[in-house]
Amino acid sequence: MNVLGIETSCDETAASVVVDGVKVLSNVVASSLKEHAAFGGIIPEIASRRQIELIYPVVQMALNKARVGFDDIDALAVTHSPGLMGSLLVGLCFARGLSRALNKPLIEVDHVQAHLYANFLKLPKQPKETAGTATLPAIGLVVSGGHTCLYKIKDFRRFESIGQTRDDAAGEAFDKVARILKLGYPGGPIIDRLAKGVFSTAIRFPQADLKGSLDFSFSGLKTAVLYYVRKHQLDKDFSAAQVACAFQKSVVGSLVEKSLLACQRSKIKILLIGGGVAANSRLREQMQAQAARSGITVFFPPLALCLDNAAMIAGLGSVVASALTGKGKFGILTQRF
Ligand code: KG4
Ligand code: ZN
Numbered sequence: 001m002n003v004l005g006i007e008t009s010c011d012e013t014a015a016s017v018v019v020d021g022v023k024v025l026s027n028v029v030a031s032s033l034k035e036h037a038a039f040g041g042i043i044p045e046i047a048s049r050r051q052i053e054l055i056y057p058v059v060q061m062a063l064n065k066a067r068v069g070f071d072d073i074d075a076l077a078v079t080h081s082p083g084l085m086g087s088l089l090v091g092l093c094f095a096r097g098l099s100r101a102l103n104k105p106l107i108e109v110d111h112v113q114a115h116l117y118a119n120f121l122k123l124p125k126q127p128k129e130t131a132g133t134a135t136l137p138a139i140g141l142v143v144s145g146g147h148t149c150l151y152k153i154k155d156f157r158r159f160e161s162i163g164q165t166r167d168d169a170a171g172e173a174f175d176k177v178a179r180i181l182k183l184g185y186p187g188g189p190i191i192d193r194l195a196k197g198v199f200s201t202a203i204r205f206p207q208a209d210l211k212g213s214l215d216f217s218f219s220g221l222k223t224a225v226l227y228y229v230r231k232h233q234l235d236k237d238f239s240a241a242q243v244a245c246a247f248q249k250s251v252v253g254s255l256v257e258k259s260l261l262a263c264q265r266s267k268i269k270i271l272l273i274g275g276g277v278a279a280n281s282r283l284r285e286q287m288q289a290q291a292a293r294s295g296i297t298v299f300f301p302p303l304a305l306c307l308d309n310a311a312m313i314a315g316l317g318s319v320v321a322s323a324l325t326g327k328g329k330f331g332i333l334t335q336r337f
Contacts (some may be wrong), residue, residue: 001074002066004098005314006059008091009083009111010145011036011047013054014310015062017073019219021318024123027304027311030054037185041175050087055094062310068104082106082146087223100104105324107317111308112147114157116140117316118301118309126302134272134299139262143255143283145171145186145276148216153272164260169315169329170251172275173218177225177247191244192280198245199295203228203238205250207257214262221250239253245253252282256290263296271298279306 003021007014011032017025032050036042063069078095081088092108099106140151140159150163150171168176171188178187183194205224208217221316225247234239255277263271271291277283278300291298305311 001318002072003075003077003107003314003321004059004062004073004317005094005310005312005317006055006076006078007111007114007308007310007313008051008055008087008092008094009079009081010087010308011042013058013090014308014313015050015059016310016314017062017066017068018121018311018314018318021315021322022120022122024121024311025068026062026064027123027309028062028065029060029307029309030058033186040179040185042084042322044084044086047084048090051087053092055090059094059098070098072076073102073104075105075107075317075321076102077107077109077313077321079111079114079313081110083111105321107320109313109316109320110159111313112142112144112149112275113151113156114126114312114316115142115144115278116151116153116272117156117319118274118305118312119272119299119306121301121302121311121315123302135270137268138270138272139259139266140272140274141255141259141262141266142275143170143273143277145169145175145188147275148218148255150214150258152262152266152268156316157323162266163216163258165216165218166210167217167219168222170216170218170255171275173222173247173251174277176222177244180222180226180229181243183240183244186276188277188280192282194241195245196281197247198241201242201245203242203246205246206251207250214258214265216254216258218251218254221247235263248280248282249267252280254287255283256286259287260296262296263291264294269296271296273298273300274306274312276307279303
């Protein structure tokens with residue numbers, strides 16, 4: 001079954017063709033990110049205008065790269081939410097129009113849940129042992145620019161929310177701290193790179209203490225960084241890299257602690273991570289090391305599938321499509337999932 005996925009929830013315009021919910025034939029991502037950098041965050045009006053310009057060429061390129069035509073597509077999948085309204089509308093309207101023109105079913109999927117599906121995909125040159133070996137039931141942690149959530153996943157139609165951030169998302173905290181340190185946007189990759197160069201630092205930032213809860217909180221940490229930077233002199237008392245390192249340690253500490261607590265409480269030994277912050281090198285390293293001590297197996301998507309992409313949308317859409325069809329026959333035209 002060939003599924004064409006379309007993702008337009010924020011600044012990325014993405015399209016992908018995935019076979020049988022696993023094999024990624026193409027994964028095209030265009031982004032207006034550079035145009036937003038000067039503003040230190042995404043400007044919705046710019047994002048949606050670029051979506052309109054890019055959607056058709058990106059879909060066409062995804063089909064060309066996969067060496068398939070519209071006739072070879074069995075179903076379509078598109079992000080229905082969450083995201084910027086103007087951006088979402090471009091993908092949704094395009095996909096609904098295409099679905100009706102081609103008379104092919106359309107599955108509308110949740111962007112946040114799709115991030116976790118990235119662990120089930122196989123990229124063309126991905127080594128066998130790291131590709132698509134994740135299983136369910138699992139605990140899922142989504143860490144992105146807009147979301148930080150923990151799920152218990154029994155199957156791909158049942159995501160049970162068991163924890164979330166009470167204020168900033170983890171990626172948002174990375175971006176805001178980078179802004180305080182005047183490092184540029186998006187902050188996550190810059191902080192990650194800077195922190196790698198720090199051997200040790202005496203700076204310590206607190207980790208939110210939400211006793212017993214599986215929720216997260218990062219706004220206090222962000223404020224602690226702000227007060228530290230105001231009180232001390234940059235380049236004399238501290239370097240941006242040292243603050244970046246101490247901040248990252250605190251965020252990663254919370255993410256690892258709550259994820260492992262969720263596994264322990266639910267007695268589930270599989271942990272899936274997804275979202276842009278899943279690209280963070282300290283998170284990848286610490287989560288693997290600490291989970292291994294508790295006998296928990298952790299899955300991170302390959303870097304190309306951590307950030308927003310349409311392969312994860314096509315993949316999750318495929319699971320729903322095949323569950324609905326039984327033997328490949330669809331009884332409905334549009335299904336919201
Ligand atoms: O999943 P994503 O592409 O978009 C959303 O759905 O939000 O995530 C983008 C977020 C940004 O906040 C960015 O700073 C963060 O992911 N990010 C990282 C890294 N790479 C991207 N955060 C920490 N370390 C990274 N290496
Ligand atoms: Zn995302």
